[in-house]
Amino acid sequence: MRDLNIGATVRIVTPPSGTPLDLGHGHTLEWRRIEGELHGAQINHAGKDGQPCRYGWIYFGEPAGWTLESEDPPTVSPSILCTACGDHGFIRDGRWVVA
Ligand SMILES: [Zn+2]
DSSP states (O other), X not given: OOEEEEOSSOOOOOOEEEEEEEEETXXXXXXXXXXXXXXXXXXXXXXXXXXXXXXXEEEBSTTTOBEEEETTTTEEEEEEEETTTOOEEXXXXXXXXXO
16 A cells, blocks of 8 residues: 655645544544535644644545545545654544554
8 A cells, every 4th residue: 555645735725624523643634625525634633842743734536645435434545644744644434543
């Protein structure tokens, strides 16, 4: 399975939709929608220094985005690797699973 890196190049500025979902392990997820359609999510997490990491945006579909397997409970593939802090894990069945 390939990894995908969160970061940097693609950011779509949309307000979060609803309440952040607690994934556990210090991670929360905020869906991002454009005109009601789910385009991505912000994965909030702490960096190595314990402060909120400024990275964490993921997007779905092409080009080379993640696959949203399920919205409820959230399941995304493949894994999510933060290029800023090295945070790496999976979102499966609404939980953060450390890689
Ligand atoms: Zn990070």
